[in-house]
Amino acid sequence: MSKSAIYPGSFDPFTLGHLDIVQRALKIFDKIYIAIGENRSKTNLFTPKERKLQIEEIFQDNPAITVVIFDDLLVDFARQVNVFTVIRGLRAVSDFEYEFLMASTNRAMEQEIESVFFMTSDRYSFLSSSIVKEVASKNTSYLSHFVTPNVEKALCGKFRLM
Ligand code: ADP
Numbered sequence: 001m002s003k004s005a006i007y008p009g010s011f012d013p014f015t016l017g018h019l020d021i022v023q024r025a026l027k028i029f030d031k032i033y034i035a036i037g038e039n040r041s042k043t044n045l046f047t048p049k050e051r052k053l054q055i056e057e058i059f060q061d062n063p064a065i066t067v068v069i070f071d072d073l074l075v076d077f078a079r080q081v082n083v084f085t086v087i088r089g090l091r092a093v094s095d096f097e098y099e100f101l102m103a104s105t106n107r108a109m110e111q112e113i114e115s116v117f118f119m120t121s122d123r124y125s126f127l128s129s130s131i132v133k134e135v136a137s138k139n140t141s142y143l144s145h146f147v148t149p150n151v152e153k154a155l156c157g158k159f160r161l162m
Helices: 015-027 047-059 074-081 092-111 129-136 147-160
Strands: 004-009 031-036 064-068 083-091 114-119
Touching: 004 015, 004 074, 015 031, 015 083, 015 114, 031 047, 031 074, 047 064, 047 147, 064 114, 074 092, 083 092, 129 147
Parallel strands: 004 031, 004 083, 031 064, 083 114
Antiparallel strands: none
16 A cells, blocks of 8 residues: 655755655655645745745656645645645754644644654754755855755855855
């Protein structure tokens, strides 16, 4: 039986930390929907469409990955695609409280939903999209430590530093 899951996030931009989580999850799931949602409490650099194209480029050779944009609640999107397993990444204890809250809220709305957490590699445990944006706004020389080459290029373009 094929096992599918949804990996939701803002991915603004998609980092090597996100990639690490997807690679781990692919050991368990046959199909993953990377679902780009708007986190309204965060300021975005890239439009959802730009992010979708960037992530699609990263996984262009992997048919197990489908990239989608969703504007509804995650539970509504889960019902739409009939996939009720949600992947999230955990970096540090500080992620736990928010993730616990989100997982509990989703389950309160849809009992079928199960959240699965993957721990990132140590080397990405500090990495966040916000940090990447902060670094990129000042100096783009270090971006290859944090993002894939296509995202690096897009960041350079946004900050007009290349
Ligand atoms: P959101 O706004 O939904 O938190 P993010 O794009 O910031 O979206 O993160 C999506 C998911 O990926 C979250 O579960 C987050 O904890 C996880 N994540 C982000 N960065 C990393 C990283 N460096 N290592 C592991 N997981 C990460």
